[in-house]
Amino acid sequence: MTMFRALAPSLTVWAANPRALRVVLLDKDGQAQDLTGRTATLSIRRSAMLEPRVTVDSVISTDGYAWLFLLTAAQCDMLYADGQFYSISYDVIETRAGGSLRWTGRIDAQPASELPGGGAAPVLVDLPVAELISETDTVLISERGAAGFGVEQRLKDLGRIDEATPAAMDNYIRGLGEDAAAPYAATALDARDTALIAAGRSVDATQQAEAAAQAALLGSNIYADASAGAAATPDGEEFVAYGPEGSYATRYLMVSGAPVAQDSYPNRSALDAQAQAVQRVEQPKSPDRPMHSLESATMVVADIYEDGVDFPGLNINAEPRPYDPYEAGLSGFFTKSGFWPIAFDRKGWWLPGGARMETGPKGVQIIQRDGSIVLGGPDVPVAPIDITPICGGDLALVSDRPLPLHIPSLFKVRSDAEPAIVTIASRQTLPAKNTLVSAAGGTVMLDPARVGPATTLSIRLKGQRTTYLTRTMLSRVKQVPVSGSPVINLHSPGDSITARQLAFYLKLLLESWGFVVNFIGTMNGDGATSGTGPLGEGREGWAFQDWLGIEQDSDWTNVVPVGGEAAYLALPNADKLRWHPALNPDLNAGSQCPIVTVGGVQYRFDFAFYLSRFGYALPTDDMATGPKLNCIVVNLGMNDLLEKDPATSLAQVIAGYGYLLDEYRRVAPTAKIVVWASNLSNSVGMDAIWSEWAAILAAVGKIVRDRQAAGDPNIRLCSAWLHQSPEPGGWNFTASAVDAVTGFSTATWNNDVHPVGIGRDNQFEAVAAAVANFF
Missing domain, CATH: 3.40.50.1110 (SGNH hydrolase)
Structure with a gap:
């Protein structure tokens, strides 16, 4: 862990490094408030989204004057991966007295850092301190701190961990999450077992019919071996013989005088042997182990976690993974290091790099981060989103009311995705009375007192920073009431x-x-x-x-x-x-x-x-x-x-x-x-x-x-x-x-x-x- 001093007002997070955030609330006189009995939540999200990517509850400091929010290395890893494609924000939220207080800042996600000079042991430092002045009209947030022993040392002093290391603190934090979930584990298991029993009782009607036919065949004469059955069975008919080695009954069809195996059926001893080969093994509570494992004599068939299953080579919502790494309604596949390269929802798949794969009336579509669509594969030319505006060359206003302008109605393609940034600029007089407003959606209210004779409309496709569409429109403002009764x-x-x-x-x-x-x-x-x-x-x-x-x-x-x-x-x-x-x-x-x-x-x-x-x-x-x-x-x-x-x-x-x-x-x-x-x-x-x-x-x-x-x-x-x-x-x-x-x-x-x-x-x-x- 690198020792550092923050130079920017954002919260810096380093990939693969646990992070301790210490939040102190100052009153209007600049004095730290006693937070005893008060709790808060740290919620980290993509800036354009409401659903959190990471949610962490506060731990009160020993002196009662700070909230501590502890981020695991895996969570910081995930935030860094998100930060390559999205703006990330954090919210510190305190809920009390029937309402909530919220302070918002930006996350500066950085790659994993190394200590300069080499050889020095890393020390986790309590940085930054977010100072929040709790007044209705003022929230001052600054990030500061000095070198010193961090949270991992105090956790060791309290006897919570054995060593004052980031790894030990990381395991402790993850353990907190498991303890919190413990009361619900038994209920979840009971519900799962009930579902499995119900599923086992549901057999497809076609399978039932097939099983009945095969049972009738098995109820006929069963020969000691395939040769005996072949000698007694004409072409086109079937027979059953023991084998191999008495463990299975095998069904044969006679074709041109030779028996052709069709299917095999296990007997009781074979089923018992198979049941003994794979057993459910209960696991002791540990932050890096599943709740249960299905194990054979030679391998682990699957690890069952509270939120998913880990099969060999395929991990579905299972540990190791970031905590709560997906929005509501999404599921995903994770790598062993906890990264989330692929996710899916009801409409389709999220692909690496922020693209989406969706199916619809036009077939399969790959929608890239910039909104362009590729149909049918990489050989098909990219079709960019059409942001051609539809509007007249004039704006007409009257002085007694604003003029609403609905951004989504500008485009030939109607979508809630808000593909472009629209900027409206107009100046009336000097000293300046002007309008300069940008929006990706919603409604802009044009103030007639701030609209001059020319208004520029500029449209930029999201992700495009080199070119944009622009048009200067005549804008007229009629001063009313008029004189002379026209x-x-x-x-x-x-x-x-x-x-x-x-x-x-x-x-x-x-x-x-x-x-x-x-x-x-x-x-x-x-x-x-x-x-x-x-x-x-x-x-x-x-x-x-x-x-x-x-x-x-x-x-x-x-x-x-x-x-x-x-x-x-x-x-x-x-x-x-x-x-x-x-x-x-x-x-x-x-x-x-x-x-x-x-x-x-x-x-x-x-x-x-x-x-x-x-x-x-x-x-x-x-x-x-x-x-x-x-x-x-x-x-x-x-x-x-x-x-x-x-x-x-x-x-x-x-x-x-x-x-x-x-x-x-x-x-x-x-x-x-x-x-x-x-x-x-x-x-x-x-x-x-x-x-x-x-x-x-x-x-x-x-x-x-x-x-x-x-x-x-x-x-x-x-x-x-x-x-x-x-x-x-x-x-x-x-x-x-x-x-x-x-x-x-x-x-x-x-x-x-x-x-x-x-x-x-x-x-x-x-x-x-x-x-x-x-x-």
């Missing part, structure tokens, strides 16, 4: 996500910020079938093919005829849904949308026809009175996804947005257009189609960017899916009865497509902010 004449075409209160929320939000809003449409926007609320054109179940009239299905069955406008407007929302209000039989009116045939009549989707037939002024008509459209908020594509295969739905969205945006621009050349899209819930069903939806979102983003690049300054994409949580709080669910003990109930998704409550707040606040920043 007027917004707004039309909101969309599907059921729009129908379910988009216009209602936009009215509340925009008017609260000082805007005057007039709504243009034929469907009331206060719910799917509501007859009240502001007007819009949210239509349940409609895909692009419905809007353009290309496909006629149960979503709509009729075209509003010329002259039938008043009758159509008198219908309730649920009935209006079945009538198409924007198909014009005049194919030469100017629309360039596809020609469709409905009921033998040809039509085109015609936005100008739609506006004028329902009494709205065309934006290009300078002489017209009444509200002229100056804002379009459109959200489509979800029903294309739900109704079609991935390739078809993606093609429909790309083509559909092309036709609609061209038509809106023909009729309203300078109107502000906000294209937006919603998130999918984190349910099993929505996870299954997330990659398809992500492809549609990426395509919509490109459509908007291409139009901006072509010179259209009045179109923007609102990435509402980034600002709307996919977690259960904003979606419909069905809950079981409340558990009387915990106060919780078990809930399942009820509607994982349409957000509700806070989920709608999230997405519609983002859309309203995008609209507000356009005016």
Whole structure:
């Protein structure tokens, strides 16, 4: 053991060396507290995990002013092995008065050290001392110490060990663990023996049938030897003869006049001999011996430990091994030195170096530490995790509220594994009011007071420190309330996500910020079938093919005829849904949308026809009175996804947005257009189609960017899916009865497509902010 002085505030652990940690709690005046009667636990874990790798209970010092935590050489060996691939942290936890106090620090795992100069006897020194000032708002942790006799010398003085050596202390510590487990050993053995008896009584039905057939054969004539049986048995039939040496009966089949051995059966003397050959030997209590051994006259068949079995050449959860070296739900194979090179859980295997082997719909996958996947072996190219972000080029905020940004919704691949580090950087003014935040998951709240005109989004794959993805986005913050009561004449075409209160929320939000809003449409926007609320054109179940009239299905069955406008407007929302209000039989009116045939009549989707037939002024008509459209908020594509295969739905969205945006621009050349899209819930069903939806979102983003690049300054994409949580709080669910003990109930998704409550707040606040920043 090397004598040392710690130079860093972390706890240093050397491989293959026992470690003594002495913890002193200082009060606010810097005086050591008397810890008599108080206990604590040292828990060491991978920093990113909650489950401990090592847990050690405290031993109170002789003077009562320190907790001693004693780590074995094997435990330090395991921590060093972990430290090659993971960051490791330790927690000192005291539980009392119904709560707990916790102090956390970092483990600095080092290889086994040697004494300089040679020849000097190693001495274990009590280093470090972790000084913890116990105040509610201050925890000061420092590591210090000086050379001197260590815990092993005091253990010898107390008569606990015979020699003041690290090896003797290591054995003593391990003995503590065995003593603590002793009360449970008998119960565990009884349970195991009961299980073995039950297992012995369970015989497969096929084996029973086979045994019955063989018993019938054995009950027939048994010949003294194979020659006698062969002489009396024709080809194709079987006989039984004694042998070899009277210990076994052997069954033969006659083939071409010769006996062919099929199987052999032990008699009583053979079974007794075998039972005597392997016996269970009880072991005296010792830290380096099993509880029981199965031994024959020449070898140990197996050693049985409390937590596992050690067969020749294969060790399953058995000593020698680190104490508690695996998280809950994991098992593993260990080397003789106690290292844990392979472990497995329900999903697959952990392999040396931190990789995983899993099986799934795509077969066997080897997932490396950096997240890359190798399928089928080393000759298959590595496929890195796709961390391509999906987001619009703008951020829109209003001054009266933060903007949530949900990190997992940035990526084409949805996973709880959090494969990348996302950094958001923005500066508003000098002296600096800035945002610089990094996260691998969860939600980042963007403060409008700390977001400037440019925001940089950087994405780094975990484990990658040389390159990263980066993009500078325009970020706008609208100061509200606005002055001058700007007027917004707004039309909101969309599907059921729009129908379910988009216009209602936009009215509340925009008017609260000082805007005057007039709504243009034929469907009331206060719910799917509501007859009240502001007007819009949210239509349940409609895909692009419905809007353009290309496909006629149960979503709509009729075209509003010329002259039938008043009758159509008198219908309730649920009935209006079945009538198409924007198909014009005049194919030469100017629309360039596809020609469709409905009921033998040809039509085109015609936005100008739609506006004028329902009494709205065309934006290009300078002489017209009444509200002229100056804002379009459109959200489509979800029903294309739900109704079609991935390739078809993606093609429909790309083509559909092309036709609609061209038509809106023909009729309203300078109107502000906000294209937006919603998130999918984190349910099993929505996870299954997330990659398809992500492809549609990426395509919509490109459509908007291409139009901006072509010179259209009045179109923007609102990435509402980034600002709307996919977690259960904003979606419909069905809950079981409340558990009387915990106060919780078990809930399942009820509607994982349409957000509700806070989920709608999230997405519609983002859309309203995008609209507000356009005016």
